[in-house]
Amino acid sequence: MITTIAAISDIHLEKYSIQKTFFDNISKEVKLLIIGGDIANGEEKYIKKFLELISNVKVPILIILGNHDQVSGDNYKIKKLLLTNSFIKILDGDYIEYEFNKIKIGIAGASGYGGGFPYNCNNDRGIKQLNIAQQSMNKPIPNFILDQMHWEKENQEV
Numbered sequence: 260m261i262t263t264i265a266a267i268s269d270i271h272l273e274k275y276s277i278q279k280t281f282f283d284n285i286s287k288e289v290k291l292l293i294i295g296g297d298i299a300n301g302e303e304k305y306i307k308k309f310l311e312l313i314s315n316v317k318v319p320i321l322i323i324l325g326n327h328d329q330v331s332g333d334n335y336k337i338k339k340l341l342l343t344n345s346f347i348k349i350l351d352g353d354y355i356e357y358e359f360n361k362i363k364i365g366i367a368g369a370s371g372y373g374g375g376f377p378y379n380c381n382n383d384r385g386i387k388q389l390n391i392a393q394q395s396m397n398k399p400i401p402n403f404i405l406d407q408m409h410w411e412k413e414n415q416e417v
Contacts, residue, residue: 262359263288268295271327272305279312286316290359296325296370301333306340313344319357320347324370334370 265285270277285292292313299305313320328337341347348355350368357364 262290262362264291264293265289266293266295268325269297270294270299270309271297272299272308273302277312279315282313283315286318290318291357292316292318292320293366294320294322296323297327298322298325300327301329301331301337303336303340306337310341310344313346316346318346320344321355321366321368322347322349323368324349324351329370 265288282292298309322341324334324337331337338349341349349370350366351370354365354367357366
C-alpha cells in the first residue's frame, strides 16, 4: 500500500493566489501535508487566509516557518494563530513521528532564520534548532529533515 505525503512551500499569499480547492483535494489524496515555510509575510490577515484555505484539510499538517513568515517579528502570535487549527504542528527544533500503513517515519524541523531580512537573519539560531531536532533522530526508522534556510556561505555544515 502506498502512502502519499504532500509538500509545498513558498506559497506567499501576499503575492500569489492559490485556490481553496487545491487544499481540499490534497486532503482526499494524502496522509500528511507539509508546509515548508513562507506562507506569507507574517501579517495576521494572510495567516487567517491560509487557515481558511486549509479549513477542510483533515490530515496532519506540519509547518516550518520561513524567513518571510517571520517578517513581522512576532513568531509567538503567528504560531498561536496557526495552532488554532488542531491538525497543525509547527516544527521549530522539534521532532515528530507518524505511522502510516504500519511504517513509521520521523520528521525533524526548524524554522527558516536566515536570509532576506537583517533583523531576522540568524542562521546560527536555525542551525542550533535543527541540531536539537536531529538529536531526536536516533531511531532506526526513515527520517526526514525539514529546514528553510538561505545559506550565505558555501559549504556551511549543519
